[in-house]
Amino acid sequence: MPQSTTGSPGRFAAYAKALAGGVEHYGVGLGVPHHSDDDWAAKLDLMHDLRPEVVSFTFGLPTIDECRRLKSADIVPVATVTTVEEAQLALACGAQALVAQGPCAGGHRGTFDPVALVRPRQIDSASHRLNLREGKTE
Numbered sequence: 001m002p003q004s005t006t007g008s009p010g011r012f013a014a015y016a017k018a019l020a021g022g023v024e025h026y027g028v029g030l031g032v033p034h035h036s037d038d039d040w041a042a043k044l045d046l047m048h049d050l051r052p053e054v055v056s057f058t059f060g061l062p063t064i065d066e067c068r069r070l071k072s073a074d075i076v077p078v079a080t081v082t083t084v085e086e087a088q089l090a091l092a093c094g095a096q097a098l099v100a101q102g103p104c105a106g107g108h109r110g111t112f113d114p115v116a117l118v119r120p121r122q123i124d125s126a127s128h129r130l131n132l133r134e135g136k137t138e
Helices: 009-026 040-050 064-072 084-093 122-129
Strands: 054-057 076-081 097-100
Touching (some): 040 064, 064 076, 084 097
């Protein structure tokens, strides 16, 4: 999923300055930060044209209309979630299955909020508060 930037020009400049020693040592250049939606609409169009059985989303959710469009093409939308709140949002937007990811998943998390604090007990309690088969929450 496309995500909005959480950095500022000042933070990017400070980070680049912190990397300056390594850049000089290895004789490499730093890239230029750029932000885009990475051709999001074109990717959804391609999925609609290819019609895979499943399309999964990480780091956020499609819109309700995007989920409807996928389902109308017999594509199952699946969402990766890291909290109960994200699971509820995913079900509300039309996800037909959820992938619950814990805070220690390979050194990263598929959270919707890139600056969220890790809440190790959040997913553990999710199984007690969600009935995923019926898409209902308590």
